[in-house]
Amino acid sequence: MLDLSAPHDQQTAEALDRFYDFARRLDTHQDSISDIKLSFYCRELGGEFHFISFETRKMKNAMDLIRVNNLHMNIKNMGATGGGAHKFADVWEKELGIGMFKQDELDSLVAGMQFALSTVVGECYTFRPKQDSTTEQTTEKAESANASSHTGSGPNESEQESRDSISYSSAYPYMLVTIGTGVSVLRVDGPRQHERVSGSTIGGGTFWGLMRLLTDVESFHDSMKLAEKGDLSKVDMMVGDIYGDNSEALEKLGLAANIVASSFGKLVSKDDPSKGLTQEDLARALLSLVTNNIGQVAYLNAKLHNTPRIYFVGSFLRENMISQRRLSYAIDYWSKGEMEALFLEHEGYFGALGAFLMSQNIEKRNGGFYQWETNP
Ligand SMILES: Nc1ncnc2c1ncn2[C@@H]1O[C@H](COP(=O)(O)OP(=O)(O)O)[C@@H](O)[C@H]1O
Ligand SMILES: CC(C)(COP(=O)(O)O)[C@@H](O)C(=O)NCCC(=O)O
Known part of the structure; x- marks a missing residue:
């Protein structure tokens, strides 16, 4: 079983210090979202998971932030998934020296979701x-x-x-x-x-x-x-807007007057659609x-x-x-x-979580988590 609680070497300890220092200040960064309340500790892996997101259109800002905070140091490879793992692989390698271990999007999603479901109480x-x-x-x-x-x-x-x-x-x-x-x-x-x-x-x-x-x-x-x-x-055009209060007809139709008949449909019947x-x-x-x-x-x-x-x-x-x-x-x-x-609870992070687990060959078997010897 993977034991992340083993003593860290100095480089790892310094990298962790840099990360926690960065995470503490991240709230104030306008381009990213730090989901502090989603962090969780996994006893079996002996480590904490933290979640930070950027919109893809802000990828350059994300890379700059990683560089100025030296977060890329000591990281040679990283599990990655989705279209971005293909689209941005070259630029990450070139600018940050980090290689992307590309993982299938849907495999990662399911792996991440199942990990969270079986690890996080109240997920x-x-x-x-x-x-x-x-x-x-x-x-x-x-x-x-x-x-x-x-x-x-x-x-x-x-x-x-x-x-x-x-x-x-x-x-x-x-x-x-x-x-x-x-x-x-x-x-x-x-x-x-x-x-x-x-x-x-x-x-x-x-x-x-x-x-x-x-x-x-x-x-x-x-x-x-x-x-x-x-x-x-x-x-929206409501059923009642079309049928009026004719309850007998609505009953036959099987629809209530207050439900939507057509999304945005009310704007068709107005002279000035944006008025009011x-x-x-x-x-x-x-x-x-x-x-x-x-x-x-x-x-x-x-x-x-x-x-x-x-x-x-x-x-x-x-x-x-x-x-x-x-x-x-x-x-x-x-x-x-x-x-x-x-x-x-971690609805938007399963792909990232699964890509990490898969790139590290971490898998749940017989009630515990195991890391297999070779990386893909
Ligand atoms: N902070 C946010 N900034 C932009 N979009 C967000 C944000 N939070 C939630 N969303 C929604 O999430 C969608 C993208 O979902 P996500 O799971 O990140 O997609 P993808 O798998 O395509 O990367 C956006 O189109 C938007 O509807
Ligand atoms: C192409 C995608 C798998 C990419 O995933 P996403 O980044 O949207 O999470 C997804 O956008 C998708 O399934 N789109 C719908 C394509 C369709 O069924 O017509």
């Missing part, structure tokens, strides 16, 4: 209908109220859900939906058995790209803050459009592959309670309670 959570006012909630009371309002076809405030940590179930198969720039849908059949069965071009990049076009927000975090305050019924709209409303409607589409792709694939559990991961879900709650509600609603949407 997985779901949303359940709130039982009564005394029901213990783990977190997000405030988000719950915000995320539930104005959703059109989602839960409303009187139907609040509670966010509950749940223990990891190792039952296969399950669906894994990763929402990064685009969306990939995987069917996972075992620890090393998975297949990409579907995908969608309408993903986190669609939301973030259109937000940059339609509003003046400068960060994804600010997009979420805007969306929380928006009213999508000013942008705020950036908040646009943010909310855009978030709903992308989320609903992903939910449908996920649900239909889960139905096709007969997998009652759907794990949703990827950075699009970061601090994004609106989409998480909406996906939970939609999967439960469409499947009539037969399927469950599950979420993970």
Whole structure:
């Protein structure tokens, strides 16, 4: 078994000092996000994991930051995955002297996710209908109220859900939906058995790209803050806008008046489509459009592959309670309670985590972690 708790040589100790010094100051760096609350210690590996992210478009700034803080010293190779592991391999080698051990994107994703699920207590959570006012909630009371309002076809405030940590179930198969720039849908059949069965071009990049076009927000975090305050019924055509209050016809159609009939459809019928709209409303409607589409792709694939559990991961879900709650509600609603949407604390980091583990040949066997002798 890998023993990182063994005494370090001086070079390693100095490299660690540099890293911790850097990590302490990182909060103040505008181009990166240091997810301090996601750090965890792995007893079996004898070391701590820390998570820092940069947008790909800021790669040059990331490399400069690594160089000026001397973080690249003593690092010859690094596990890497995704398109960037191919696109940026040469420049990393040239500028930082670090070689990329390229790992397959989906293998890394599944390996990282399974490692976190079996190592980090409280990694997985779901949303359940709130039982009564005394029901213990783990977190997000405030988000719950915000995320539930104005959703059109989602839960409303009187139907609040509670966010509950749940223990990891190792039952296969399950669906894994990763929402990064685009969306990939995987069917996972075992620890090393998975297949990409579907995908969608309408993903986190669609939301973030259109937000940059339609509003003046400068960060994804600010997009979420805007969306929380928006009213999508000013942008989306609701079923009731088309049918009026004809409850008999709606009953026959099987749709409620307050659900969305067409995302952004209300703008067609206005002389000036932008009149009376705020950036908040646009943010909310855009978030709903992308989320609903992903939910449908996920649900239909889960139905096709007969997998009652759907794990949703990827950075699009970061601090994004609106989409998480909406996906939970939609999967439960469409499947009539037969399927469950599950979420993970380290949602955006599984590819990176898995690439590290795979590049070090670290694998879980018989309840412990092992590092195999040779690197690939
Ligand atoms: N701080 C952030 N900056 C930019 N995008 C973010 C941020 N946090 C979350 N996102 C969302 O995450 C998406 C990228 O997800 P990620 O999992 O990093 O994708 P990829 O696998 O393509 O690198 C963005 O398109 C955006 O919707
Ligand atoms: C090409 C990708 C696997 C890249 O992954 P990402 O960087 O988006 O996480 C992903 O964007 C994707 O699956 N897009 C959808 C392609 C499609 O199914 O049509």
